[in-house]
Amino acid sequence: MASLTVTDExxxxxxxxxxxxxxxRVMHWINALAMILMILSGWQIYNASPxxxxxxxxxxxxxxxxxxxxxxxxxxxWLLMINGLAYLVTGFATGRFRRKLLPIxxxxxxxxxxxALTFKLGHDDLTVYNYVQRLLYAGIIVxxxxxxxxxxxxxxxxxxxxxxxxxxxxxxxxxIHFFCMAAICAFLVIHVLLALLVPKSLRAMIIGR
Amino acid sequence: MAKRSFLIPGVDKRLxxxxxxxxxxxxxxxRFIAGGPSLGALTLLTGCDVVDSSSADTLLxxxxxxxxxxxxxxxxxxxxxxxxxxxxxxxxxxxxxxxDLDDAPxxxxxxxxxxxxGLVDNKKSWTLDExxxxxxxxxxxxxxxxxGWSAIGSWTGTPLRDFLKLIGADTRAKYVWFQCAxxxxxxxxxxxxxxxxxxxxxxxxxxxxxxxxxxxFPMKIRVPTKLGFKNPKYVVSMEVTNDYKGGYWEDQxxxxxxxx
Numbered sequence: 001m002a003s004l005t006v007t008d009e010x011x012x013x014x015x016x017x018x019x020x021x022x023x024x025r026v027m028h029w030i031n032a033l034a035m036i037l038m039i040l041s042g043w044q045i046y047n048a049s050p051x052x053x054x055x056x057x058x059x060x061x062x063x064x065x066x067x068x069x070x071x072x073x074x075x076x077x078w079l080l081m082i083n084g085l086a087y088l089v090t091g092f093a094t095g096r097f098r099r100k101l102l103p104i105x106x107x108x109x110x111x112x113x114x115x116a117l118t119f120k121l122g123h124d125d126l127t128v129y130n131y132v133q134r135l136l137y138a139g140i141i142v143x144x145x146x147x148x149x150x151x152x153x154x155x156x157x158x159x160x161x162x163x164x165x166x167x168x169x170x171x172x173x174x175x176i177h178f179f180c181m182a183a184i185c186a187f188l189v190i191h192v193l194l195a196l197l198v199p200k201s202l203r204a205m206i207i208g209r
Numbered sequence: 210m211a212k213r214s215f216l217i218p219g220v221d222k223r224l225x226x227x228x229x230x231x232x233x234x235x236x237x238x239x240r241f242i243a244g245g246p247s248l249g250a251l252t253l254l255t256g257c258d259v260v261d262s263s264s265a266d267t268l269l270x271x272x273x274x275x276x277x278x279x280x281x282x283x284x285x286x287x288x289x290x291x292x293x294x295x296x297x298x299x300x301x302x303x304x305x306x307x308x309d310l311d312d313a314p315x316x317x318x319x320x321x322x323x324x325x326x327g328l329v330d331n332k333k334s335w336t337l338d339e340x341x342x343x344x345x346x347x348x349x350x351x352x353x354x355x356x357g358w359s360a361i362g363s364w365t366g367t368p369l370r371d372f373l374k375l376i377g378a379d380t381r382a383k384y385v386w387f388q389c390a391x392x393x394x395x396x397x398x399x400x401x402x403x404x405x406x407x408x409x410x411x412x413x414x415x416x417x418x419x420x421x422x423x424x425x426f427p428m429k430i431r432v433p434t435k436l437g438f439k440n441p442k443y444v445v446s447m448e449v450t451n452d453y454k455g456g457y458w459e460d461q462x463x464x465x466x467x468x469x
Binding site for chain 1: 268269270272273276280283284285288289290291351353354355356357358359433434458461462463464468469
């Protein structure tokens, strides 16, 4: 664990370098809110006709009943889509995605996974993402695009029939939508856990430094 | 207007009523969010109790209206719902309503008449025999329920747009409003462009047999471009109108356009 903790001296010694630009921070937190609203209202909708042999606990659903869940889901989707689109455009246009997330090599990922599992993965320089972070962040962007596309396809299976066709058919799109949600939830758990283990990364996502 | 039932599939009735009583009589219209959970996590995140504020209700209702407009804007009257081969038909095709099959309307076809009202030239009522004589087509399409499940069925009947032409309906009007024989007086508005969609059908047969009671005997309006709750069964009247008159589910918070 030693390498994960940072002394006050180290923090003070580090030049006040901007780690997360303002647009990343703003969009990150808007996305966090939108995701949580989408997940909780999505669970409400799922419970109306479960795909599997379980339902989500009522306390963790949003909207009170199916109609309310749908209202929340179709309201928060605008927040998610507009913010997500702005994030993608800015990420590509500023070269941030290329700079921060590439390259992702299998050997690099393997090395960093091993280092992480033995608690030897350093976080001294927060401006450089390790290979595990790169893979997770790039992966969650792809999942995000997938969940929005399957969602749009299910919302308008006639008008946007090509989206549904892309994923097979309506029921298949529904399963993919669910598994993307599950992947996002898994990411959320790991992401929050790591942010708590490396508090300065959380600080950087709030004040930028 | 008659008082409406609280029966909502998938919702714990006791909890819903308990929660609804808490908010009455000040907010009787809030029943669609009244059962909302406290959501500590969400409250912490945003710093305000978004779930338990009537401003959240107002905002959601406004966004829903905005979504109606967006959906009407992207609605393409020429886009057809996918059709399927007979082998794809879901067997058995599910019965679905907010009541049991035993409580479904039991309509006597001999006495039944379809009433036609509103902005139409010919307001005569139609007997079932008269309607059966109209040209009919069969289509196998997917019924998508607001709950998320779907089922493929075979529907035979007269395109609604042909019937609207026949009765001299003003197709510049905004809605065709259907009323049904359900005990709570189910009704639903259908926007005119969806009513004129080539696949929107006055359905008299399911799988080549007279429409069974479970699926809406004697007449169902099958709208493959809408979610299932906007496919009225046991229809007794249609009214061509410019007024938005609400609907059984629409009044409880389901999005009114709900187009697919």
